[in-house]
Amino acid sequence: MTVEPRNDAYVAFDHVQKSYDGVSLVVKDLNLSIAKGEFLTMLGPSGSGKTTCLMMLAGFETATSGEIRLDGRPINQVPPHKRGIGMVFQNYALFPHMTVGENLAFPLEVRGMSKSDREAKVKRALDMVQMFSFINRRPAQLSGGQQQRIALARALVFDPALVLMDEPLGALDKQLREHMQFEIKHLHENLGITVVYVTHDQGEALTMSDRVAVFNDGKIQQLAPPADLYERPENSFVAQFIGENNKLLGTIEELTGDKALVRLRTGELIDATAVNIKEKGQQTLVSIRPERVEFKPEMMPEGAHTIEAEVVEVIYMGDILRAVLRVAGSDDFVMKMRNTLGQTRLTAGQKIKVGWHPQDARALDP
Amino acid sequence: MAEATPTLLTTADGRPLKAALAEAQVRAKRRAFLLVLPLLAFVLLTFLVPIGYMLKRSFEHDGFANSAPALRAWFAENPGFDPADPPEAAYAALVDDLARMQVERTTGIAGTRVNYSVSGTISLFKAGARAAADLQPPFKEALLAADAKWGSPALWRGMESASHVYTPEFYLVAADRKLTDEGWARGEDKERIYLYLFFKTFLISGIITVLCLLLAFPVAHLLATLPMAKSALLMILVLLPFWTSLLVRTTSWIVLLQEQGVVNNMLVAMGLVDDKGRLSMMYNMTGTIVAMTHVLLPFMILPLYSVMKVIPPSYARAARSLGATSWTTFRRVYLPQTLPGIAAGSLLVFILAVGYYITPALVGGADGQLISNLIAFHMSKSNWSLAAAIAAMLLAAILALYWIYDRLVGIDRLKFG
Incomplete structure (x- = not known):
């Protein structure tokens, strides 16, 4: 999708293309504007071009064509050290031969700041991440989470308006990662900085961002706030990349406005909302979230089409029950049920009927 | 609790x-x-x-002690004798020993031993031994009549010293001390070759180390950062010298740098140098430095490369993003992290250079000889003990260097690859 960069955008990619070998494009015609104070996440599988975009913004890669603007100023020719952009790296990149304090003082020193100002700023930045007591340690003496905090403090200590983060939490364990997500989010809110965050972890993208740009194949597939991205994916890549997703292949039987009736290959008819479907008879891939699938008749909206399903297995996951069903010839259809008191316990082999609200079934390009 | x-x-x-x-x-x-x-x-x-064994040899020489038992016994009995005027008994013992040397054919080895500290004794001993059987008492007058040198106090000091099997004498000689009539003293300036050569060896080794570092640093960086296929090719070029005979490498420098060599011919052809003013870059210190820098370069590149290879590029990127210019990034972030490699490479090259023999021997001429060439010279003359003493001093210097390095950098930070 293409969004023309707004003139008031803080960061703007304007028809940016990038090729490493002169044969293929890694980034194909990128247009993206990021507002001041926004938390924007670039999400995508590896090789989708998201990191290349970040590196072009930081100045470590040059755009093959197109223009990148920062605060209205083209920065294609500006070397990285003059861009004033803070950056947090995946492996922290803390200088191993310097103490924590020296690491933090480094950006201030190269800016020619006086010693007393430096000390005050370093203290403030370390207090911000609750790490002041570690000022004389070396990076090797810190745990991964502590190093990450120091890296964060170092990227913020010289008060950049824009901070780039390249999969900063990738090396941490799950619990610490969730804690750090929360902390980064709070720093972003408190400092009013603009953050461009790169990750391949969709959970991270959904919980932290104001907007998420889903990258695939060198293009932005969808740029939307997290809720829209999850609930209203605009194409089958986004639907499958974000969250768990059931897909049913079929052809459009009827199309009135955005209401579509889809005939599956096995003959059943289901209701769906047309998203990027243009005409009757077109092939489509219908996407339904597992938690939006219903099997109790009283829970289904009136007039909803139901289809036959057979329970293959039920997995107990604590907060939810996850049922794998055989639907329309394939046996990887997933339904999630809340583990409430009195919830019907399905057993393998049981025959049920499943259905959903037409809004939850999105007919997408195949 | x-x-x-x-x-x-x-x-x-x-x-x-x-x-x-x-x-x-x-x-x-x-x-x-x-x-x-x-x-x-x-x-x-x-x-x-x-x-x-070498260390032992540097203290030990029994060439005189074994072939002159009478004199040895006399020296043992008269520890405080006056070397300026030894008594008749001493001369009698000497003549007795000289006669025995002639019979046992040990004149050469005994003379050589004393010759270390007092020059000219080999011929003196040979003449004395030939005449010894015919000499009549009093032996003092007889010997002095044959050659006045027999009365030299330095000779008597030398013989006394040589009558001990274990002696620090070789170290004194290697430190440019000389046995005079009054005892051990600093040698004359033109004769003081050993310490000067030590100093020159360390100086040239230092120059070679610095040159190697300057040449190796960019190459190692390139090796560490180029893509796999290209760096493998470059690595082969770096290792190529290892697969070529040292002799071939050294002689190829002769072909290039000699007065009628490729470089001089080119300079003359380009008109940069007059035909009569051809540069002498071979058979002197320049030749030694050039050829040895080439030979030792891989020993600098490899440790540097092994250190640089594991420095992630994100450090430099981080420094740049934090506002450092490329020079500051190099000086403050990259260079400090390569220090273990620099230290290891420098130590390796320096130690190898200090003990290098074949290249200076081939291309050094008169001016580019190092201490190892002198050791080899003494070995070729069968002066084992002196060669061993010089070598032991070299070893001690290197161990001292190693110790200083350990105190300054730490041996555990060495990285050879």
Whole structure:
């Protein structure tokens, strides 16, 4: 999708293309504007071009064509050290031969700041991440989470308006990662900085961002706030990349406005909302979230089409029950049920009927 | 509150934990030891034993002590004799020994031993030994009549010193001391070759080390950062000298740098240098420095490369993003992280250069000889003890260097690849 960069955008990619070998494009015609104070996440599988975009913004890669603007100023020719952009790296990149304090003082020193100002700023930045007591340690003496905090403090200590983060939490364990997500989010809110965050972890993208740009194949597939991205994916890549997703292949039987009736290959008819479907008879891939699938008749909206399903297995996951069903010839259809008191316990082999609200079934390009 | 006194841990069946651990590992340890035993024996036989033998030789010489038993006994009985005027008994012992040397054909070895500290004694001894059988008492007058040199106090001091099997004399000689009529003293300036050569060797080695570092740093950086296929090719070029004979490499420098060589011919052809003013870059110190820098370059590149390879590019990127110019990034972030490689490479090249023999021998001429060439010279003259003493001094200097390095940088930070 293409969004023309707004003139008031803080960061703007304007028809940016990038090729490493002169044969293929890694980034194909990128247009993206990021507002001041926004938390924007670039999400995508590896090789989708998201990191290349970040590196072009930081100045470590040059755009093959197109223009990148920062605060209205083209920065294609500006070397990285003059861009004033803070950056947090995946492996922290803390200088191993310097103490924590020296690491933090480094950006201030190269800016020619006086010693007393430096000390005050370093203290403030370390207090911000609750790490002041570690000022004389070396990076090797810190745990991964502590190093990450120091890296964060170092990227913020010289008060950049824009901070780039390249999969900063990738090396941490799950619990610490969730804690750090929360902390980064709070720093972003408190400092009013603009953050461009790169990750391949969709959970991270959904919980932290104001907007998420889903990258695939060198293009932005969808740029939307997290809720829209999850609930209203605009194409089958986004639907499958974000969250768990059931897909049913079929052809459009009827199309009135955005209401579509889809005939599956096995003959059943289901209701769906047309998203990027243009005409009757077109092939489509219908996407339904597992938690939006219903099997109790009283829970289904009136007039909803139901289809036959057979329970293959039920997995107990604590907060939810996850049922794998055989639907329309394939046996990887997933339904999630809340583990409430009195919830019907399905057993393998049981025959049920499943259905959903037409809004939850999105007919997408195949 | 936890108990403060440490309790001895025991295993479930009551044995002390340490003993149980040692017992459990004894088999594995024995096997490991047996595996390294051949290498240990090899190192012992081919490295430690020869070095020990060399060190012993630098203190020991029995050439005179064994062939002059009478004089040796007399010196032992008269420790405080006056070298300026030894008594008749001493001369009698000397003549007795000279006669024995003539019979036993040990004149040469005895003369050589004394010759270390007093020059000209080999011919003196030979003439004396030939005449000894016919000499009549009083021997003092007879000998002095044959050659006045027999009365030289320096000679008597030298013979006294040589009558001991173990002596520090060779170290004194290697430190440019000279035995005069009054005893050991600093030699005359033109004769002081050893310490000067030591100094020159260390200076040239230092120059070579710096040159190697300057040349190797960019190459190693390139090796560490180029893509795999290109860096493998470059690595082959770096290692190529290792696959070529040292002799070939050195002689190729002769072809290039000699007065009628390729470089001079080109300079003359380009009109940069007059035909009569051809540069002499071979058979002098320049030749030694150029050829040795080339030969030792890989020993600098490889440790540097092994250190640079593991420095992630994100450090430089981080520094740049934090506002550092590329020069500041190099100086403050990249260079400090390559220090272990610089230190290892420099130490390796310097130590190799200090003991280098073949290249200076081939291209050094008169001016580019190093201390190792002098050691080789003394060995070729069978002056084993003096050669050993110079070599031991070289060894001591290198160990001192190593010790300083350990204090400054730390041996554990060495990285050779």
